[in-house]
Amino acid sequence: MLHHTPDCEAAVKALDKYLKPGGLLVVWLYSGYNKWYRFSDFWRRYTHKMKPQTLHGILKVAVPFFYNLNQGLQRVPLLGRPAAGLVHHVFPVNRQKDPEARMLDTFDWYSPKYQSKHTYEQVFKWYEAMGMEDMRVGEISIAVRGRKPAKG
Secondary structure, eight states, X not given: OGGGSSOHHHHHHHGGGGOOTTOEEEEEOOBSSOOTTTHHHHHHHHHTTXXXXXXXXHHHHHHHHHHHHHHHHHTSTTTHHHHHHHHHHHSOXXXXXXXXXXXXXXXXXXXXXXXXXXXXXXXXXXXXHTTOEEEEEOSSTTEEEEEOOOOO
């Protein structure tokens, strides 16, 4: 949820005071490397102002529609995959197989006022500024782990 705060860097750095010496700080943030979901930023200018019930009602129709459109277009020879990519780029919805997870994740993209995206380089700089050590990239993009130095 840190990427849904007005200043993700400040939010991450604020966690330092809660870490014991030798403690781990592991964060997962939206990736700044993926350009395909940038259109969600455009739509969020409007959707974050909606009542949650209104947005949920719209997404109950839009998410299955765009998901199924994507699945159908991908089966069309030659132009199907590029067309599906274009539709997904302009109207991004989550592509998980589970319909409930797909709906909830898409709602998470469009309902918050803030949604920042980050790179490993950014987060490593934040961790370095906090004095973290033993920093590592996690298994999913973008996850970073660091350890607060033990006193000594």
